Amino acid sequence: MIDPYLNESDILLRNTIRDFVDRELIPHASRYDVNEEFPSDAMSKLSKMGLFRLSIDENYGGVEGSNLHLAIVTEELARGCASTAVIYATHLSLCTKYIDLFGSHKQKASYLPNLVASNVLGALALTEADAGSDVASIKTLVTDTKGGFLINGSKHFITNAKEAGIIIVVATRNPSLGSKGMETFILETPCEGLTITPQKGKLGVRASSTCELNFNNVFIPKDNRIGRPYKGFPMTMQVLDTGRILIAAQALGIAQMALDASIQYSRHRKAFGNLISEFQTIQNMLANMATDIEAARLLTYRCASLSDYNQPFKTEASMAKLFASKVAVESASQAVQIHGGVGYFAPNVAERLYRDAKITEIYEGTSEIQRILIARSLLNQ
């Protein structure tokens, strides 16, 4: 079938990942979730497929690829396992891409080959207990020392940190400078002075780790600052713009699975002597879900394509994330409804999707923050 948004190579990539997800990820997703188990098998298979190399500079081990490709891969992974999708997207879009976009030649040569070969996992540490949406309020302090820098402070909610070998750390020279005081560093872990504590009790994406980080005079060599002094904020915001496309893609995958599972269940479940798929109320739910998902997909793919053509895409990324995450939450809720009581008990695909969907409205900028960004752009503020 011809798809005006996807060319032959996009479709080939999608079909390859789709096949992998059906065979290798979906059968294990429930176990990963219930046991809060890092999906090591899936990650090493994704690595063998070369997916960690996508869109990274070929001079450092990457391969050609676009943000649309990353969105397609993330969407398909999330269809099978939302945790695997966020581990992948965090590693690639928040850590590897950060170095790829803004690192020096020396930094790229030192770190990208291992990241693209997924010999080490990557993370980005920005959020703090008193600085989430308001990222410019971070207090984790960087000071100069002989041969480099010292980091003191703490971060929380950091995805992948437990397994990570490389963490991009955003710190401030002086909290009173706000966004103008921020700098970014490449930190190799484990290292002296850094304590990483997994945060338990997460509602969804339970197979991915989320951690608190405490820095006590953590030393970073002078060559490991990314970019120029005091320029951490604009670099981080640019990385998050692309990251949002992948969160939209993650939401899409969750919503698509909610629809697929609902179709399958409604074709087998009988009530009042009929298959529930024969009731118009259920059909309306399926039709609305499918239409919303298609609209979210068009927003997400268009935004990814704009970024690939070097067109402005910041507002479009906010729109795609805002809309796709809403569709994910609503579709997952409808999936539970269609599954009835069965969908309310674990382990069941509908209840897992219901828990996994919510985070897409929170991380990498909440829905309220996306609306603020969209409105600012409309009003030229």
Ligand SMILES: Cc1cc2nc3c(=O)[nH]c(=O)nc-3n(C[C@H](O)[C@H](O)[C@H](O)COP(=O)(O)OP(=O)(O)OC[C@H]3O[C@@H](n4cnc5c(N)ncnc54)[C@H](O)[C@@H]3O)c2cc1C
């Ligand atoms: C599972 C998980 C994984 C994460 N992974 C990472 C990671 O890898 N790296 C990282 O750095 N961070 C990560 N985060 C942090 C995430 O990005 C933040 O949680 C998010 O940005 C929201 O910040 P907050 O939790 O401090 O909420 P707050 O900023 O305290 O917001 C609370 C509420 O107030 C609203 N609000 C805030 N400001 C405004 C405003 N101006 N106008 C209107 N409403 C407003 C918010 O929308 C929200 O509803 C993760 C979080 C979670 C839960």
